[in-house]
Amino acid sequence: MSTPYAKLPGWVEYGLIPLINLAVAFLVAGLVVLLVGENPFEAAYHLINGAFGRGEYIGFTLYYATTFIFTGLAVAVAFHAGLFNIGGEGQAYVGGIGVALACLWLDQVMPWYVVFPLAILGSAFFGALWAFLPGWLQARRGSHIVITTIMFNFIASSLMVYLLTRVLKPLGSMAPQTRTFAEGGQLPKLDWLLSIFGLNVGTAPFNISFLLALAAAFGVWVLIWRTRLGYEMRTMGHSPSAARYAGIRESRITVIAMMISGGLAGMMALNPIMGEQFRMQLDFVQGAGFVGIAVALMGRSHPGGIIPAAILFGVLYQGGAEIAFEMPSISRDMIVIIQGLVILFAGALENMFRPAITRAFAMRGQRTAAVVQTKGA
Amino acid sequence: MDNIAIELRGIDKSFGPVHANKDINLKVRKGTIHGIIGENGAGKSTLMSILYGFYQADNGEILVDGKPVSIRDPNTAISVGIGMVHQHFMLVENFTVLENVMLGAEDSQILNKGIAKARQELKRLEKEYALEVNPDALIEELPVGLQQRVEILKALYRRADILILDEPTGVLTPAEADHLFRILGQLKAQGKTIILITHKLREIMAITDEVSVMRRGEMVATRTTRETSVEELAELMVGRRVLLRVEKGEASPGDVKLAVQGLTVKDSRGVTMVDDVSFEVRAGEIVGIAGVAGNGQSELLEAIAGIRKATSGTVLLNGRSVDVTGHRDPAELRARGLAHVPEDRHHVGLVLKFEESENAILGYHNDPRYLKGVFLDIDAIRKDAEEKIAKYDIRPPNARLKTANFSGGNQQKIVLAREMERGPDVLIIGQPTRGVDVGAIEFIHKRIIEMRDQGKAVLLVSVELDEIRSLSDRILVMFAGRVVGERSPEATEGELGLLMAGVEGRKEAAE
Ligand SMILES: Nc1ncnc2c1ncn2[C@@H]1O[C@H](COP(=O)(O)OP(=O)(O)OP(=O)(O)O)[C@@H](O)[C@H]1O
Ligand SMILES: [Mg+2]
Numbered sequence: 001m002s003t004p005y006a007k008l009p010g011w012v013e014y015g016l017i018p019l020i021n022l023a024v025a026f027l028v029a030g031l032v033v034l035l036v037g038e039n040p041f042e043a044a045y046h047l048i049n050g051a052f053g054r055g056e057y058i059g060f061t062l063y064y065a066t067t068f069i070f071t072g073l074a075v076a077v078a079f080h081a082g083l084f085n086i087g088g089e090g091q092a093y094v095g096g097i098g099v100a101l102a103c104l105w106l107d108q109v110m111p112w113y114v115v116f117p118l119a120i121l122g123s124a125f126f127g128a129l130w131a132f133l134p135g136w137l138q139a140r141r142g143s144h145i146v147i148t149t150i151m152f153n154f155i156a157s158s159l160m161v162y163l164l165t166r167v168l169k170p171l172g173s174m175a176p177q178t179r180t181f182a183e184g185g186q187l188p189k190l191d192w193l194l195s196i197f198g199l200n201v202g203t204a205p206f207n208i209s210f211l212l213a214l215a216a217a218f219g220v221w222v223l224i225w226r227t228r229l230g231y232e233m234r235t236m237g238h239s240p241s242a243a244r245y246a247g248i249r250e251s252r253i254t255v256i257a258m259m260i261s262g263g264l265a266g267m268m269a270l271n272p273i274m275g276e277q278f279r280m281q282l283d284f285v286q287g288a289g290f291v292g293i294a295v296a297l298m299g300r301s302h303p304g305g306i307i308p309a310a311i312l313f314g315v316l317y318q319g320g321a322e323i324a325f326e327m328p329s330i331s332r333d334m335i336v337i338i339q340g341l342v343i344l345f346a347g348a349l350e351n352m353f354r355p356a357i358t359r360a361f362a363m364r365g366q367r368t369a370a371v372v373q374t375k376g377a
Numbered sequence: 378m379d380n381i382a383i384e385l386r387g388i389d390k391s392f393g394p395v396h397a398n399k400d401i402n403l404k405v406r407k408g409t410i411h412g413i414i415g416e417n418g419a420g421k422s423t424l425m426s427i428l429y430g431f432y433q434a435d436n437g438e439i440l441v442d443g444k445p446v447s448i449r450d451p452n453t454a455i456s457v458g459i460g461m462v463h464q465h466f467m468l469v470e471n472f473t474v475l476e477n478v479m480l481g482a483e484d485s486q487i488l489n490k491g492i493a494k495a496r497q498e499l500k501r502l503e504k505e506y507a508l509e510v511n512p513d514a515l516i517e518e519l520p521v522g523l524q525q526r527v528e529i530l531k532a533l534y535r536r537a538d539i540l541i542l543d544e545p546t547g548v549l550t551p552a553e554a555d556h557l558f559r560i561l562g563q564l565k566a567q568g569k570t571i572i573l574i575t576h577k578l579r580e581i582m583a584i585t586d587e588v589s590v591m592r593r594g595e596m597v598a599t600r601t602t603r604e605t606s607v608e609e610l611a612e613l614m615v616g617r618r619v620l621l622r623v624e625k626g627e628a629s630p631g632d633v634k635l636a637v638q639g640l641t642v643k644d645s646r647g648v649t650m651v652d653d654v655s656f657e658v659r660a661g662e663i664v665g666i667a668g669v670a671g672n673g674q675s676e677l678l679e680a681i682a683g684i685r686k687a688t689s690g691t692v693l694l695n696g697r698s699v700d701v702t703g704h705r706d707p708a709e710l711r712a713r714g715l716a717h718v719p720e721d722r723h724h725v726g727l728v729l730k731f732e733e734s735e736n737a738i739l740g741y742h743n744d745p746r747y748l749k750g751v752f753l754d755i756d757a758i759r760k761d762a763e764e765k766i767a768k769y770d771i772r773p774p775n776a777r778l779k780t781a782n783f784s785g786g787n788q789q790k791i792v793l794a795r796e797m798e799r800g801p802d803v804l805i806i807g808q809p810t811r812g813v814d815v816g817a818i819e820f821i822h823k824r825i826i827e828m829r830d831q832g833k834a835v836l837l838v839s840v841e842l843d844e845i846r847s848l849s850d851r852i853l854v855m856f857a858g859r860v861v862g863e864r865s866p867e868a869t870e871g872e873l874g875l876l877m878a879g880v881e882g883r884k885e886a887a888e
Contacts (some may be wrong), residue, residue: 081760227751231735232744238728244684245717245725247708358448359433 007318012357013377014305018346020353022312024346029338038330043323050322051315055208056195057322063271064208065307065314068211070268072310073220074127074261076301081129081225082237087134087149088265089289090156094130095314097160097264098122099273100168100178107185112274115184119270126261127266130156135258140253153289164282178205187274203227203261207275209267216264218305219365223260233257265289294343382407382570383428383445383459388437390532392782395773399594401437405539405587410561410571411592412581412602415591416814417786418772421574422464425541425589427869428572430454431462441539446726460532461541466524468516474527475499475512478534481581502533520671522553523731529560539570544785546575547812550669550840558584569676576786578607588748590614615816622627622710626830630851631660633682634698634834635803640690650676655824658803658834665826665849665866666838669877673858674838675720680822681836682717683707684725695802711740716796720807720838726792729781733771734762736780737795745770765794770820784820785812787817797824804828805836808846842873852866 007272035097051061071088078085087090091186102119134148166177173179187208191201224230236243236253272284291313298312299305345352383405390398397420407409408457415421426432428439439446441457448454454461465834468477479495501514510519510526519527524544532540542561546554561584576582580603581588587855589599590613596615613618617858627668642651651673658664668674679685681692683705692699694713707717719725727736738747738758747758762776769790771783780788796804809825810818825848829835839845845852845866852864862876 071491147704222752226753226755228742228748228753230752231753234731235728235739238730241721241724241725242726244727245682245707245719247683247706247711 006374007257008070009361014247014362017354017357020343020351020357021346024145024353025342028345029341032341033330036329036334038327043070043327045322045327047315047319049319050326051319054202055199056202056204057318058125058199059189059201059206061192061311061314063206063276063314063319064317065211065311066213066271066275067268067288068291068295068310069217069307069311070264072269072295072299072306073216073292073293073303074263074265074268074289075296075308076299076303077220077224077233077264078228078257078303079296080136080234080237081136081253082240083254083261084146085131085134085258085261085265086132086147087152087262087289087292088150088268088289088292089285090153090286091127091130091262092268092289093153093156093266094260095123095127096269096273096284096333097163098124098126098266098278099269103181103274104168104178107181107183112182112184112187112220116208116274119274120267123266123269124263126182127269128263131258131262131265132255137256139254145254151308161282164280166299168280172327175281178236178279181274181278185274186278187270205276208234209271209275212267212270212308217307220264221278221303224361229256279334297343298346312341380407381405382441383572383677384440384443385424385845386438387430388424388427388434388439388678390434391429391431392537396433396594398427400505401591403589403596405572407442407570408499408565408568409586410573411563412585413572413574413591414576414578414581414588414610414614414814417812417818418593419591419614419814420594421591421621422543422784423866425461425543425572428454429459429535429541434742445636449782455535458534458536458538458541459541462525462528462532462535462545464543464545464547466521466528466753468524470517471515473515474530475528476511477516477650478512478531480610481577482535488614498508498534501532503532503729505567506533506560508560509534520553520735521548522550522556523555525549526560537569539572540564541572541574543574544576545547545813546577546580550667550671551617551842556582563774564721565642576609577816578813578815581610592616600860601782609814611677614844619815621815622795623819623826625826625848628829629831630662633668634660634694635659635836636693636803638679638691638693640677641679642673642680642685643688644676650653650858650886651680651687654855654858654860656860656863658836659743660802660832660834661829661852663829663835663837665845665852666836667842667845667852667873667877668840668855670777670840672855674730674855675807676858677855678717678805678836678838682715682719683804688858699747702887707740708743711799711801716799716804718792718796718804718806718809720811722788722792727780727788729779731780732777733766733791734759734776736791737762737765737776743801765791765798768798769794786814787816789813790817793821793824797828801833803836805838807838808841809837809839810841814856842877846870846873 033040033043050057052058069094074088075085080220098251099122102115105113119344130152134145137148138141138145148298168178169176170179188200190206190208190210194201224234232248232253235246235248240250268288273280275282295306295309295313299309316339320338323330324332324335381404385401385403388398388401401424413421423432427434430450430453446457475495478499481490496512503509508526508530508575510523515576516527537558539886545557547556565571569575570579573585584609585602587599588602588610590597592612592614607621611621638655640654641649642792644650654677656664666674674684680687681699687701689702692701692712699710725730727737747754759776766774766776771787771790807875811820813816815823837848849866852858852868853875854862854864856877856879861879
């Protein structure tokens with residue numbers, strides 16, 4: 001009685017429904033393209049071709065996906081504890097400090113495999129720190145995390161401007177960015193991974209932090225479903241009153257969950273800083289923290305869903321850039337509209353088609369049951 | 378046979394491996410009250426959900442007034458005249474009564490016109506069925522009894538001729554339940570047909586015309602109420618003879634295990650809920666707290682269990698003091714030998730979205746036997762859950778099933794198994810058998826007495842006076858936050874009733 005709709009088979013729940021949602025999103029996006037007088041099939045071709053057409057394109061798609069896996073996981077971890085962390089953007093931005101410090105310190109004397117672990121720790125530390133403050137404010141002072149994390153995004157942005165124009169900028173340089181790292185601060189590309197499939201990564205910055213993202217996804221799965229801490233987080237996420245009854249301390253879980261979330265968001269910084277630009281620039285996060293919310297929503301806060309969702313958004317980013325390049329009358333903003341439609345249908349309106357599908361399945365079940373009966377008779 | 382309001386033919390429904398309804402046939406006569414009883418998990422709610430269009434039957438036919446109908450969703454159910462009063466009310470808390478009744482049946486886009494009409498219609502319904510309730514009161518300010526009345530009004534407003542009530546008295550005080558039955562009698566007199574699900578056989582005997590019994594998904598019998606007895610019904614339900622009265626020997630109280638001194642609890646608005654309460658519970662005795670719901674019993678239990686802050690007073694557990702006014706830690710209390718079966722299993726005692734096995738460790742998840750370092754020892758947890766499932770006969774016996782999909786009585790057994798199997802020194806229990814069938818009540822009562830005989834101190838809160846009287850060795854009566862008297866379980870129902878109503882108590886306090 002608690003759920004008015006009967007349970008659906010797994011492949012419908014996790015396969016068919018997301019696919020239908022996605023199809024509708026693209027249908028509506030197609031209409032928008034039509035509206036500006038362009039051919040939607042051509043746009044679709046550029047989208048798919050731009051994302052998968054060449055090894056290099058695939059490399060870009062997966063490069064973006066790497067970023068979104070981190071920020072998606074960050075949102076998901078907090079969400080399991082019932083916390084809505086909108087501060088991924090700021091946490092990733094500040095996380096960049098950790099990466100930059102490790103690289104600036106050791107890039108000239110150490111190989112990447114020494115610098116990388118330190119950069120991981122640094123990024124996670126600074127990201128966690130940036131999430132700790134809102135977590136602590138909620139636990140101690142009751143300031144709502146949704147509000148404080150948004151505020152901390154702005155504070156992060158000002159802080160980084162200050163640091164990049166005053167502190168981390170090399171002397172005499174005009175650009176608000178750190179110096180370019182030496183070899184020790186550059187992550188190796190995953191060209192070998194693509195070449196297994198006979199693909200050439202070309203100029204795409206598809207790098208080893210992709211593997212780190214996959215490992216983080218596995219780690220999050222273990223954390224949430226296989227550890228005591230994860231159990232406590234889920235209890236609090238589902239029912240704060242049951243958590244209180246079980247002796248789970250809300251303030252402790254709030255702070256820890258936020259720090260893990262922030263740490264994951266911070267690790268996103270590794271990908272652009274050490275994997276692509278080899279220096280820290282202004283605004284290197286570019287909205288990835290917010291995309292993480294959509295990715296977590298679409299992936300149902302499960303690592304197994306977040307990875308494909310992140311890849312989908314990688315496709316939209318990379319393929320979208322291609323559309324904007326090939327079809328000048330479709331501007332960058334149009335691409336954002338298409339991405340918005342995907343979020344709308346796959347995330348927010350996730351349940352739109354569920355009742356109808358459930359009914360269809362109930363009817364089908366009825367019919368097969370009837371067939372079985374007549375056969376039995 | 379032309380006066381059949383509802384006929385079910387061969388209704389069949391499975392949830393995966395669980396066969397919840399097996400080839401059910403049922404006829405409900407027009408203008409009668411038809412009771413449906415059965416053990417927890419027998420499939421009663423499932424059957425009613427099919428009739429109301431929440432679920433689709435895998436097979437079978439529904440006839441309303443002799444005509445086959447296909448009920449795809451609650452809207453079609455309403456359109457053929459079927460209304461349902463849910464166990465968990467579906468009301469908008471911050472809407473008024475009138476707004477709730479109209480919701481979804483506004484008739485016109487312009488609200489003002491509709492409101493005036495609805496108010497008139499509501500007045501008529503209230504008069505016709507003696508369902509007084511202030512149409513402008515906010516739902517959140519109404520007691521549950523009145524909220525339920527709003528649910529009934531909602532159904533009648535939509536011109537329901539057939540009314541389904543699933544365990545309507547589970548949340549009501551005895552007086553509210555009496556009032557509900559008067560309303561149902563009135564509805565019947567006006568020609569409405571009523572289907573009533575309840576676990577309380579006394580209610581069945583008092584109000585129904587016919588009663589059908591379900592067992593393990595099957596409809597096993599239908600009886601005319603006048604020609605049956607509580608004993609026969611209990612036996613039909615469970616499939617064996619049931620002891621409706623608990624057998625227990627003399628208590629042999631030992632040391633004081635739980636001592637409460639001058640405990641006072643105020644709620645968030647500063648209203649005193651528990652007022653200077655003192656008592657002791659000894660090893661090997663059951664102390665029952667009787668009282669009409671809402672007289673501070675819940676707050677008292679929560680304060681002792683460390684999930685609600687007390688304003689003043691002391692609590693000694695096993696002779697050592699518990700910080701009830703400052704830092705409260707339920708986990709520490711558990712470690713010190715306190716187990717707590719909370720009144721509200723849905724929001725406090727269980728996480729409904731968890732697997733059964735995950736709930737079986739709630740509050741005990743720090744126990745090393747469920748852990749390998751920081752990791753959960755899933756195998757150990759599942760094995761432990763399966764043992765409890767077997768011992769407490771929890772159905773279906775599946776430790777991986779989502780807790781929300783267990784029936785109410787089986788959910789209660791999950792909580793009881795978890796708290797009792799720990800062998801605590803002190804067990805505090807709120808409403809142990811709310812929504813639980815007679816067979817399970819017998820089982821739970823036996824277990825509570827076993828705990829006592831093993832030398833545990835048991836503190837029991839229940840709004841069921843019968844339960845308090847048959848289990849307790851001593852009875853404390855609470856009224857308006859105070860303990861207004863102590864009685865032995867031999868005290869008459871009338872005497873306790875007066876105390877519970879605050880009549881005797883005031884006299885006693887004055888003397
Ligand atoms: N949505 C569901 N998914 C899986 N199993 C379900 C679902 N709903 C009910 N069940 C199972 O179907 C059986 C019948 O449940 P139902 O709720 O109808 O019992 P009930 O007779 O109303 O019990 P109670 O008296 O405890 O309320 C139970 O074994 C229950 O676990
Ligand atoms: Mg039920």
